[in-house]
Amino acid sequence: MPRLGEVLxxxxxxxxxxxxxxxxxxxxxxxxxxxxxxxxxxxxxxxxVADLTVRLRFLVTGVEVPEPSRPDRVRASRVWNAIVRDQVLPRLSTSHPDAGLDEVVRLLQDAVRRNPVGVGERELDRAVDGDTAPLVDSTLVQVAEQVDGLPPAARARLARIRWEEEVQRELALRAGPFAERVRQWAAAEQALRSRVEVEVSADRLQERAAETLQQVELTVALADVEEFVDLATRTEP
Structure with a gap:
């Protein structure tokens, strides 16, 4: 049987x-x-023709829904490190404009860039399930290790503020939306691997009761389709 994606x-x-x-x-x-x-x-x-609308009536003959895939830890680690480096750490200097922390934050960002924060499978799974505390705690420990490697003058400036509390608070604020993004990635990957088999032959559809049939309406802008094909077939000079 053809699949819905193949028909469309x-x-x-x-x-x-x-x-x-x-x-x-x-x-x-x-x-x-x-x-x-x-x-x-x-x-x-x-x-x-600018737009084309197609109404397709079909009968679902089979649905294949794969098991949910595990979160992509490599992708998640890359995104989480970007959040820590570019969103969380800069808050130290913006929250204390008179503390002279801009250079300290840059040093700390460079340290995280060279030695990214590790995101373990357990921490990521717990975050996806709704408990972001292990991810936050693990990240804070690793940031503290990066702070220990800074020059003494930079550590002294950070010691004047409660940087651990601030970093922990900022991590907690961003961990929830980050976990939601990871859940969305997993759901999208599962959807892409799902399959719907259909029957679209007119004679077969006439044999079926109208209430058992499905209908999909597809509106296509031809300019967008042509642009997509052009990008897909373009070769580099």
Missing amino acids: GGLLTDVLRARLAADALTAQALEAYREDPVLASFSVPRVA
Whole structure:
């Protein structure tokens, strides 16, 4: 049985083929108009379609839903490190504008860039399940290790403020939205691996009760489809 994505993909392919055929006919008409002294004074007719809407009735014959995949720890670690480096740490200097912490924060950011914060599977799984405390605590410990490696003068400036409390608070504020993003990634990957098998033959559909049939309406902007195809087929110079 065909799958829903294959049916919709075939429809889009046929739309592009129709556009190519129309452009070929327009090119032939252009030559004919140029060669005819009377037609040469007229504009060449051309059919322009901006949008196309297709309504497809189908019968679902099978649904395959894969098991949820584990969170992508590599991707999650990269995003979490960017949050720590570019959002959490700068708050130390913005919260204490008179403490002269700008250079200290830059040193700390460079340290995290060289030695990224590790995100363990346990911490990530717990965060995805709604408990972000282990991720926050682990990250704070690793940031503290980075602070210990700073020059004495930089450590002395940080010691004047309660930087651990502030970093922990900022991490906790951002850990929830971060975990939600990871959940969304996993859900999207599961959806992409899902399959819906359909029946679209007219004679088969007529045998079925109307209430058992499904319908999808697809509206396509041809300009967007052409741009997508151009990007997919473009080669580097």
